[in-house]
Amino acid sequence: MTSKPGVASKLELDNVHKAFGDKHVLNGINLAIDEHEVVCLIGPSGCGKSTLLRCVDLLDTIDQGDIRLDGDSITARGIDGNAVRRRIGIVFQSYNLFPHMSVLDNVTLGPRRALGMDRSEAEAKAMELLDRFGLADKAQDYPNRISGGQNQRAAIVRALIGDPEILLLDEVTSALDPELVGEVLGVIRDLASRGMTMVLATHEMGFARDVANRVAFLHEGKVLETAPPAELFTNPTEERTKQFLARVIEAGRL
Amino acid sequence: MTEPKTKTSGDPAERRVSASSAFFAEEGAKTGIIAVASTVIFFGGAALLISRSSNWPNVKDQFFNPENFSESAPDVIDGFWLNIQLFFWAMLIIPLLAMIVAVMRSLRGPAFMPLRLLAVIYTDLFRGIPLYLLIVVLGFGVPALQINGLPTSPAFWGIAALSLSYAAYTAEIYRSGIDAVPESQRSSARALGLTQWQSLRFAVLPQAVRNVVPALMNTVVSLQKDVALVSILGIRDAVREAEIYKTRTFNYTSYIVATLLFLAISIPLTRFVDWYIARDRAERSQSQV
Ligand SMILES: Nc1ncnc2c1ncn2[C@@H]1O[C@H](COP(=O)(O)OP(=O)(O)OP(=O)(O)O)[C@@H](O)[C@H]1O
Ligand SMILES: [Mg+2]
Numbered sequence: 001m002t003s004k005p006g007v008a009s010k011l012e013l014d015n016v017h018k019a020f021g022d023k024h025v026l027n028g029i030n031l032a033i034d035e036h037e038v039v040c041l042i043g044p045s046g047c048g049k050s051t052l053l054r055c056v057d058l059l060d061t062i063d064q065g066d067i068r069l070d071g072d073s074i075t076a077r078g079i080d081g082n083a084v085r086r087r088i089g090i091v092f093q094s095y096n097l098f099p100h101m102s103v104l105d106n107v108t109l110g111p112r113r114a115l116g117m118d119r120s121e122a123e124a125k126a127m128e129l130l131d132r133f134g135l136a137d138k139a140q141d142y143p144n145r146i147s148g149g150q151n152q153r154a155a156i157v158r159a160l161i162g163d164p165e166i167l168l169l170d171e172v173t174s175a176l177d178p179e180l181v182g183e184v185l186g187v188i189r190d191l192a193s194r195g196m197t198m199v200l201a202t203h204e205m206g207f208a209r210d211v212a213n214r215v216a217f218l219h220e221g222k223v224l225e226t227a228p229p230a231e232l233f234t235n236p237t238e239e240r241t242k243q244f245l246a247r248v249i250e251a252g253r254l
Numbered sequence: 255m256t257e258p259k260t261k262t263s264g265d266p267a268e269r270r271v272s273a274s275s276a277f278f279a280e281e282g283a284k285t286g287i288i289a290v291a292s293t294v295i296f297f298g299g300a301a302l303l304i305s306r307s308s309n310w311p312n313v314k315d316q317f318f319n320p321e322n323f324s325e326s327a328p329d330v331i332d333g334f335w336l337n338i339q340l341f342f343w344a345m346l347i348i349p350l351l352a353m354i355v356a357v358m359r360s361l362r363g364p365a366f367m368p369l370r371l372l373a374v375i376y377t378d379l380f381r382g383i384p385l386y387l388l389i390v391v392l393g394f395g396v397p398a399l400q401i402n403g404l405p406t407s408p409a410f411w412g413i414a415a416l417s418l419s420y421a422a423y424t425a426e427i428y429r430s431g432i433d434a435v436p437e438s439q440r441s442s443a444r445a446l447g448l449t450q451w452q453s454l455r456f457a458v459l460p461q462a463v464r465n466v467v468p469a470l471m472n473t474v475v476s477l478q479k480d481v482a483l484v485s486i487l488g489i490r491d492a493v494r495e496a497e498i499y500k501t502r503t504f505n506y507t508s509y510i511v512a513t514l515l516f517l518a519i520s521i522p523l524t525r526f527v528d529w530y531i532a533r534d535r536a537e538r539s540q541s542q543v
Contacts (some may be wrong), residue, residue, distance in 0.1 A: 059444060059445060082444075083447070086446075086447030088445075092438065092442065094438065096438045098439065098442070098456075098461075109448070109457075110448065113446075
């Protein structure tokens with residue numbers, strides 16, 4: 001019914017299940033994200049945030065349910081996973097830049113090899129993006145020679161250069177020293193203001209409140225409630241959400 | 255008020271430090287003396303034991319005869335040149351074949367099951383057969399089949415046997431290197447839209463190979479010696495030439511010639527490998543900032 005272009009959400013998760021062995025991690029996730037929307041996933045450690053993002057990027061296969069991009073299933077049989085992954089960008093907590101390549105080569109690898117862009121074109125585009133994120137002078141450096149914040153910004157550039165339709169961010173500031181968190185959050189804020197559709201798992205409640213259009217609370221592999229941040233943080237309806245937020249406030253993270 | 259105190263070095267902690275460094279210096283000198291003394295005693299003792307054995311003059315004449323040495327050297331050196339050529343060919347084939355097998359074994363997904371299985375069978379089989387037997391079976395067996403189009407040259411089958419056996423080990427070395435690359439590296443490459451093969455080729459393999467360079471180099475040292483096994487096939491390599499000379503003259507000095515030739519390659523190679531591994535380790539610990 002809703003799977004007509006223009007009517008459908010950008011990304012829809014429909015009763016998604018995922019288990020590792022007999023450990024059930026996602027237990028029927030239902031979530032829809034509109035174009036240009038920024039949705040933050042919050043929830044206790046182990047609730048399935050990372051797994052959800054990996055499943056959306058087809059890095060893990062789901063056991064049951066359906067994931068749709070622009071109304072078309074990307075988890076049905078016979079789907080070309082590589083083509084889907086080219087439409088989605090993902091950034092991980094631990095940056096995962098390739099240590100044997102310069103920042104520039106890290107960024108151009110995808111466009112050159114997956115999109116068939118020629119080297120000069122890819123490098124021109126990469127330099128433009130690196131410049132925009134304040135990394136132009138780090139282009140020739142290797143990942144172990146630059147700071148964590150610079151690594152993470154380079155990883156974001158690497159995910160952006162293929163012009164993804166949606167960007168998934170998995171706790172991209174958790175591995176950073178506190179003084180480096182700001183620069184990465186600034187980059188995400190900038191992307192949000194440019195209308196990038198984003199799903200981000202985060203422990204930074206302040207940031208979620210700041211940048212998200214909606215916040216989804218996950219508990220034991222289910223989305224318990226979603227609401228605009230002003231509503232979810234001040235007036236949650238679910239008991240579990242209240243407990244989680246109480247713990248977060250106690251820990252001084254809100 | 256505090257100045258005189260520090261100057262008298264009456265600080266117990268400081269005294270302890272200087273005492274312990276003196277202890278280490280003394281200890282260092284002691285170990286040095288022990289090392290030299292034990293070396294002299296060991297090798298001197300061995301030399302004495304050998305030279306005083308009643309049969310030493312005989313052995314000396316049979317194995318270390320200068321005349322036989324210079325007489326046999328040209329042929330043995332000629333043969334050694336063949337060893338080097340065989341080594342060279344094996345060195346071209348082994349890394350390539352091993353890489354193909356390792357990649358086949360690292361592919362994921364049900365579609366690649368046949369390739370994975372093939373790779374497993376290959377490594378199990380060729381690691382399981384003693385190299386000596388493999389050389390005999392391939393070198394004598396296959397030409398005896400007289401299949402049209404198959405080469406019959408013993409050198410060809412010698413290289414084939416060496417390559418098949420060593421590639422099986424080398425593939426396992428590559429595989430351990432591949433397994434040591436964090437899974438997240440592969441995920442990141444896939445996330446860029448790269449295919450499985452591209453992810454291996456551009457993200458995983460360069461790191462995997464770097465991980466195992468020391469192990470690979472040790473394999474090279476051992477291959478360089480095992481090349482001598484092809485003499486079983488009657489190929490006139492250094493060992494074969496030495497044997498021919500011995501059969502003719504009943505003097506074993508030609509074997510010493512061959513031994514020295516192999517050592518002339520393998521000792522510098524081993525030293526180089528050790529140096530390289532030490533440097534690699536130092537570099538790696540440095541780059542972990
Ligand atoms: N590859 C895997 N194999 C087995 N279990 C896994 C695997 N990946 C994740 N899990 C398990 O799934 C559960 C959910 O993990 P996930 O990483 O999605 O949680 P999370 O919400 O991202 O947690 P965190 O906030 O700590 O990052 C955890 O219990 C984890 O141990
Ligand atoms: Mg996580």
